[in-house]
Structures are given as structure tokens and as C-alpha cells.
Amino acid sequence: MLEIRDLHVSADGKEIIKGVSLKIKPGEIQALMGPNGSGKSSIALALAGHPHYKITSGKVLLDGRNITKISPDKRAKLGLFLAMQHPVAIPGVSVANFLRTSLCSSKKGSPTAKFVETFKKDMKELRIDESFASRGINDGFSGGEKKKSEILQLSLLKPKYAVLDETDSGLDIDSLKIVTAAIKKAVGPGIGILLITHYQRILKYIQPGFVHVLVDGRIVKSGGYKLAEEIEDKGYQAISNAKIQMSKEIQSPND
Amino acid sequence: MAKVSTMQENNDYKSKYSFSKPEHYVFKSKKGLSKAVVEEISYQKGEPSWMRDFRLKSYEIFETKKTPTWGPDLSELNYDDIYYYIKPIDKKSANWQDLPKEIRDTYKKIGIPEAERKYLAGVEAQYDSEVIYGSIKKDWEEKGVIFTDTDTALKKYPDLFKEYFAQAVPPSDNKFAALNSAVWSGGSFIYVPKGVKIDIPLQAYFRINSPQMGQFERTLIIVDKGAQVHYVEGCTAPIYTSDSLHAAVVEIFVKKGARCRYTTIQNWSKNVYNLVTKRAFVEEEGTMEWIDGNLGSKVNMKYPSCFLKGKGARGELLSISSAGKGQEQDSGGKMIHLAPATTSRIVSKSISKDGGKTAFRGLVKMIKGVKGAKTHVQCNSLILDEKSAATTYPSMQIEEADVEAAHEATVGKIGEEQLFYLMSRGITQNEATSLIVNGFIDPIVKELPLEYAIELNRLIQLEMIGSVG
Numbered sequence: 001m002l003e004i005r006d007l008h009v010s011a012d013g014k015e016i017i018k019g020v021s022l023k024i025k026p027g028e029i030q031a032l033m034g035p036n037g038s039g040k041s042s043i044a045l046a047l048a049g050h051p052h053y054k055i056t057s058g059k060v061l062l063d064g065r066n067i068t069k070i071s072p073d074k075r076a077k078l079g080l081f082l083a084m085q086h087p088v089a090i091p092g093v094s095v096a097n098f099l100r101t102s103l104c105s106s107k108k109g110s111p112t113a114k115f116v117e118t119f120k121k122d123m124k125e126l127r128i129d130e131s132f133a134s135r136g137i138n139d140g141f142s143g144g145e146k147k148k149s150e151i152l153q154l155s156l157l158k159p160k161y162a163v164l165d166e167t168d169s170g171l172d173i174d175s176l177k178i179v180t181a182a183i184k185k186a187v188g189p190g191i192g193i194l195l196i197t198h199y200q201r202i203l204k205y206i207q208p209g210f211v212h213v214l215v216d217g218r219i220v221k222s223g224g225y226k227l228a229e230e231i232e233d234k235g236y237q238a239i240s241n242a243k244i245q246m247s248k249e250i251q252s253p254n255d
Numbered sequence: 256m257a258k259v260s261t262m263q264e265n266n267d268y269k270s271k272y273s274f275s276k277p278e279h280y281v282f283k284s285k286k287g288l289s290k291a292v293v294e295e296i297s298y299q300k301g302e303p304s305w306m307r308d309f310r311l312k313s314y315e316i317f318e319t320k321k322t323p324t325w326g327p328d329l330s331e332l333n334y335d336d337i338y339y340y341i342k343p344i345d346k347k348s349a350n351w352q353d354l355p356k357e358i359r360d361t362y363k364k365i366g367i368p369e370a371e372r373k374y375l376a377g378v379e380a381q382y383d384s385e386v387i388y389g390s391i392k393k394d395w396e397e398k399g400v401i402f403t404d405t406d407t408a409l410k411k412y413p414d415l416f417k418e419y420f421a422q423a424v425p426p427s428d429n430k431f432a433a434l435n436s437a438v439w440s441g442g443s444f445i446y447v448p449k450g451v452k453i454d455i456p457l458q459a460y461f462r463i464n465s466p467q468m469g470q471f472e473r474t475l476i477i478v479d480k481g482a483q484v485h486y487v488e489g490c491t492a493p494i495y496t497s498d499s500l501h502a503a504v505v506e507i508f509v510k511k512g513a514r515c516r517y518t519t520i521q522n523w524s525k526n527v528y529n530l531v532t533k534r535a536f537v538e539e540e541g542t543m544e545w546i547d548g549n550l551g552s553k554v555n556m557k558y559p560s561c562f563l564k565g566k567g568a569r570g571e572l573l574s575i576s577s578a579g580k581g582q583e584q585d586s587g588g589k590m591i592h593l594a595p596a597t598t599s600r601i602v603s604k605s606i607s608k609d610g611g612k613t614a615f616r617g618l619v620k621m622i623k624g625v626k627g628a629k630t631h632v633q634c635n636s637l638i639l640d641e642k643s644a645a646t647t648y649p650s651m652q653i654e655e656a657d658v659e660a661a662h663e664a665t666v667g668k669i670g671e672e673q674l675f676y677l678m679s680r681g682i683t684q685n686e687a688t689s690l691i692v693n694g695f696i697d698p699i700v701k702e703l704p705l706e707y708a709i710e711l712n713r714l715i716q717l718e719m720i721g722s723v724g
Contacts, residue, residue: 048679051671076681084679088672092694101690102680136694153680 001025002080002161002192007058009039009046009217015056016042018217024161024192031195031203031228034214035236040196041085043214044165048082049075062161077106079160083150083167085196089138095149096133099156106157122155125185127178143170151182161192168202180205200228215240287335290314293437296340300406300440303413313426313436320430326614327554327583332528337500339438339471395453401446402457405473408444415446419477423506423534423562431502431530435471439504442472445486447513452483456518456704459488474505478513478541487704489520489548500528501552507535509543511565520548520707522714525581527552539565539594546702548711549576549584558616560589563597563628570599573699575711578611578643579718587616587634587648592658596627601634604696608639608718615647619660626657636666637695639688689716 002024009017016039046053049072060068211227220240293314297307426436529552535543545559561570576584590599605613615634636645677687700708
């Protein structure tokens with residue numbers, strides 16, 4: 001289980017996340033929605049261990065292990081993956097080289113021939129051209145290519161828990177279908193997913209079991225998939241005005 | 256454990272240099288430079304009088320010039336504390352165990368075979384590669400290619416030699432060119448006849464009779480019309496030498512439609528001042544490419560240049576410098592456009608860490624009348640920690656309006672975002688740093704011969720693992 005307990009996160013001395021709690025079990029898909037500025041990405045980056053986002057109180061536990069203070073690479077090795085909203089470009093470091101290094105570090109290092117085979121297959125399913133492999137990671141990639149690249153990494157690295165930060169933004173409808181198909185395939189073996197999104201469009205393709213609404217650094221409402229439809233109808237403002245829930249322990253549907 | 260080959264060296268000296276004049280012997284073991292030492296050098300080499308006179312004149316110029324102060328600090332250079340010619344036998348580092356530990360460790364880590372380690376350490380003479388390159392050599396000779404050491408060329412091809420020697424770099428050019436002109440010894444002499452294109456790179460250690468790691472090497476390369484050659488020298492592995500001053504001169508003449516690429520990687524031990532003058536004259540439609548790697552030495556000052564003398568001539572410089580603790584890499588280049596439609600390109604990448612300093616000095620000059628000339632200069636510096644520094648001094652002197660000139664310079668640290676991105680995929684900070692640094696220098700490493708590229712990448716990896724955390 002990936003557990004976030006009463007998390008408080010600050011950046012530039014300002015508190016952005018004001019006490020968030022979540023529990024995600026293997027095989028579950030949970031969505032985190034909210035208006036711009038609510039702090040969705042901050043949670044994602046703090047979970048992954050970004051140096052800029054400081055966890056001032058609260059805990060993050062991965063399969064019972066406290067990962068709140070450990071370095072990003074160690075969190076990844078324990079099975080956490082973050083698909084970023086704005087992946088940074090690293091010119092000169094090819095996608096192939098980067099993935100291979102990453103796989104070896106995670107000790108999932110496959111023999112080279114097998115790696116290439118899997119890699120090509122996954123790229124094909126995501127409709128990514130083979131020339132992609134020799135380009136510098138995220139260097140000159142279009143928005144859509146960047147998002148596909150993140151999901152390609154998800155498929156290859158096979159983490160235990162994945163946080164997908166606005167994977168749908170910048171994707172056209174065809175790409176969205178391809179990407180969500182790849183995500184669903186990855187969920188099969190029992191990955192727990194936290195899907196962060198602003199719009200509910202992606203949720204039509206990947207239905208979450210549970211939806212949480214984040215406003216101004218706090219979860220104001222949680223519910224089933226129907227909550228996402230309610231947001232589409234009424235908007236975030238109406239939802240947050242109706243009820244403010246302060247750091248309530250959220251039960252997962254399977255409890 | 257390596258055998259000390261002192262007996263072998265004694266015999267070599269006896270056969271090469273006459274011991275019949277005992278009054279000269281005293282100069283051979285003495286430090287410092289004087290008119291007498293210069294005369295002795297010329298005498299020992301058995302040179303024609305014009306070369307002796309040239310050396311003496313150069314020595315006078317050397318004496319009148321001041322040590323430059325516009326660059327790194329050279330005040331500790333003591334000209335009197337250097338051997339300018341034959342050194343006493345026991346001074347040479349003949350024992351593998353005497354090498355600095357860090358160099359022995361690097362050799363081991365890089366995976367250099369035992370025999371090569373000894374060669375690089377100066378313990379054993381170069382192994383006889385006659386068998387290996389014998390047939391290649393025959394092929395060149397049939398085509399009229401000359402590839403020998405400069406001392407031999409002076410004697411064997413005097414007219415050709417005299418036509419080009421010191422025509423690109425006169426002794427008056429700078430103090431260290433004057434010094435080299437006075438005491439030069441060894442180096443490569445290459446002549447490629449019209450239309451001959453040599454496919455494989457010529458390597459410095461193919462030469463027979465090449466004195467190892469000469470401090471005052473003088474290299475002369477002439478590529479005749481339509482010909483092509485790639486010359487490679489140096490080594491990515493660190494080379495230990497007790498000689499603290501290296502002042503080489505390289506002169507290259509690229510004739511009409513010809514092409515020359517000169518690749519160097521230097522990794523001298525950190526006690527060396529490496530002060531080199533490299534210049535190419537490029538004629539109409541000719542191309543000159545300098546690939547310059549600066550990894551070692553205490554102070555390195557090197558600015559390969561191209562004088563683009565003929566219409567449509569092209570000059571290119573790709574340079575990598577890495578400065579670690581106690582090092583100053585002062586590098587860059589010059590492109591002088593003297594004819595219309597000439598093009599030049601400079602790409603310089605430098606890395607500094609552990610208090611190392613890098614400086615890029617670039618000059619592009621275009622005289623009036625060079626219509627249609629183009630230049631592009633790119634210099635990127637990476638600073639890996641707060642102790643280190645990088646400076647750039649780009650300069651463009653453009654005297655013609657109808658040209659294109661572009662310049663971009665960046666100085667930065669490794670991005671926090673980039674590091675985080677890689678680490679979030681399970682890559683450790685050290686691995687991430689070396690991936691990023693290798694990516695940074697990739698555009699230049701791509702141009703290196705494969706073995707160099709691989710070794711360079713491994714070296715960088717080693718350096719990063721040593722320095723981070």
C-alpha cells in the first residue's frame with residue numbers, strides 16, 4: 001500500500017499542502033482532481049522526493065516502509081514512479097541509454113537483446129517512431145511525445161505504485177486513447193495508480209475506483225466515479241463550497 | 256613489477272650520440288637554457304647550419320620576450336629548473352611503483368593492459384609495431400606519403416622541410432613558440448601528395464624512432480592539393496611525466512581542396528604546464544578540423560587557429576576541456592578570415608569541478624573584403640560545484656558588412672530538475688551526474704575515434720564517482 005498520512009508540503013517557504021491523507025492499494029486506480037493552484041503537482045513532486053518541495057510534517061509509507069526522507073532514487077528503487085507533468089529535457093542523453101541505465105539501477109536489468117525487444121514493442125504500441133530511441137530525452141519533444149515517453153518508462157520500469165501527473169494535458173483524442181490503453185495494460189499486474197488530473201476526460205478511459213477533490217491544499221471531498229461527473233456538471237467551486245473536510249482519514253473502497 | 260631498463264637506455268645513448276667530445280657531456284645533464292645548450296642540441300642532432308642559426312636566433316627572441324600575464328598564472332614557471340635536452344638517466348621514472356598512485360589506479364580502472372601501462376609509464380620502450388603496421392606503411396610509401404619524425408625529415412627532405420618550416424608559426428609569435436623554435440626535438444612530419452586520401456587515421460606512435468612524450472615537439476603537416484589526412488595523437492589515460500614544461504608547436508598547411516583533421520587528447524599529470532601553439536593555413540576550398548581534448552596538466556594554454564587564406568576555405572574547432580582540483584584549462588581558438596566565402600565554426604565545451612578553472616578565449620576576425628564569410632561560435636561551460644569557475648572571453652573583430660556571424664555562450668550548473676528527473680528513475684546522483692556530463696560533451700565525443708570516445712566516457716564516469724558526494 002502507498003500511504004500518505006497527514007502530509008504538509010511547503011515550497012519557497014509557503015505551505016501548499018495542508019494535511020492530505022490517502023491510501024492506495026495495489027491494483028487500485030484513484031483520481032486526484034482539483035482546480036489550478038490546488039497543489040496537485042506539489043503532492044506528486046513531494047512524493048517523488050523533489051528537493052524543492054519540503055515535507056514539513058506527515059509521512060509517506062510505501063509497503064510499510066517510511067520513505068518520507070529518503071532520496072528520489074531510493075524511492076524509485078522501492079517501486080515508486082512519477083510520470084511528470086513537465087518532463088525536463090536532457091540533451092545528449094539518449095532515451096535508450098537513459099532507460100537502460102534506469103533498468104540496471106532498479107536491478108530489473110534485462111539482458112540487452114531482451115531489452116531491445118521489449119522496448120521496440122512498447123514503443124510500437126504507443127505509436128512512437130523507432131528513431132525516438134536515439135534522441136536526447138525530452139529534447140525537442142512535442143507535448144504529446146513527452147507524455148508518451150513518460151508512459152513508455154512506466155511500461156518498462158513496471159513500478160509498484162505510479163503517480164501520473166496530468167498525463168492527459170496536451171494530448172489529442174487519438175493519443176489519449178493510445179496512452180490510456182498502455183496505462184491500463186500496466187495496471188494489469190497490480191500496480192497502484194494515483195491519477196492526477198484537472199479534467200475528467202481521461203477518466204472516461206481509465207475509470208478510477210475512487211475520486212478525491214483537492215482545493216487549496218486540502219481534500220474537500222472524496223467519492224466514487226460519479227463525483228467526477230458531478231465536477232463536470234457543477235465545477236470545483238460548487239463542490240468546495242458544499243463541504244470542507246479537514247484531514248479526514250479516507251477509507252479505500254475495499255476496506 | 257616492471258624491469259628497470261637502464262642498461263638498454265645507456266646503449267641507445269651510446270649509439271645515437273657521440274661521446275667522443277667529453278667537454279660537451281656536461282651540458283647534457285645540466286638544467287637551464289643558454290646559447291651553449293642550444294648550440295649543443297643542434298650539434299648533437301647533426302643539423303645543417305641554417306637550422307642551428309634559426310635556433311640561436313629563436314633563443315634570442317625567447318630571451319627578449321616576457322612571460323604572458325593575460326592568462327593563467329605562470330609566475331611559478333622557472334626556466335632554469337628544466338632540462339632542455341638529454342636528461343640524466345636516473346631522473347626518468349623507470350619504475351612502475353614510482354608512479355603516483357592515482358595514475359596507477361586509473362590505468363587499472365580503465366582496464367589498460369599490462370604492457371600498455373608500462374609503455375605509457377615510460378618504463379619500457381615502445382613495442383615494435385613494425386609487424387603490425389608494416390604493410391600499411393608500405394602502402395603509404397608507394398603513394399608517396401611521408402610520415403616520419405621531424406628530426407629525420409629535416410635531413411631526408413631538406414627542400415620540402417625548409418619550404419614550410421616556421422612559415423605558419425614564426426619564433427616571434429610568442430615566448431613559447433620562440434622557446435620551441437630554439438630547443439625543438441621530435442614531433443611528426445607528414446606530407447600527403449596531391450589527390451591522395453588516407454583512409455585510416457595516422458597515429459603518433461606509428462612513427463619509428465619517436466622519442467616518447469617529447470616536451471618540445473615540433474609537428475609539420477603538409478596536405479597537398481585535393482589530399483586528405485587525419486592525424487591523431489595523445490591519450491585519454493593520464494600520462495605521468497616529470498617534465499614540467501611542454502611547449503609544442505604544430506604547423507599545418509592545407510592546400511587547395513585538401514582536408515586535414517588533427518585530433519589531440521592530452522591528459523598530462525598535474526605538474527605540467529602545457530603551453531602549445533597550433534596553427535593551420537588553409538587555402539582555397541580547403542578544410543581544416545581541430546579536435547582538441549584537454550583533460551590533464553596543471554596549466555593548459557592552447558588556442559588552435561585557422562588562417563582561412565583562400566576563397567571558400569573552411570575551419571572548424573571542436574574543443575573539450577575538463578578542469579579538476581588544482582587545474583586551469585585555458586583554451587579556445589582563433590579563426591582568421593582572409594578571403595571571401597570562408598566559413599568557420601567553433602564549439603567549445605568545458606567542465607570544472609573541485610575548484611578547477613576553465614576559460615574560453617575565442618577570436619574570430621574577418622578583414623574587409625571577405626564577402627559572404629560565415630562564422631558560428633558556441634561555448635558552453637558546466638560548473639559542477641561552488642568551488643569551481645568558468646569564464647568566457649569571446650571576441651569578434653568583423654571589418655566587413657556582408658558576412659554572417661553568430662555566437663552563443665552558456666555557463667551553468669547541472670540542473671536540479673535534470674538530476675531529480677534521472678534520480679526519480681532509480682539512477683543514483685553520481686550516475687546521473689556522469690550521464691548528464693557525458694550528454695553535455697556528446698556533440699564533440701561523437702567526432703572522436705571510437706576508442707577515444709569510449710575511454711573518454713569512462714574517464715568522465717570515474718571522475719564523477721570520485722568527486723560527487
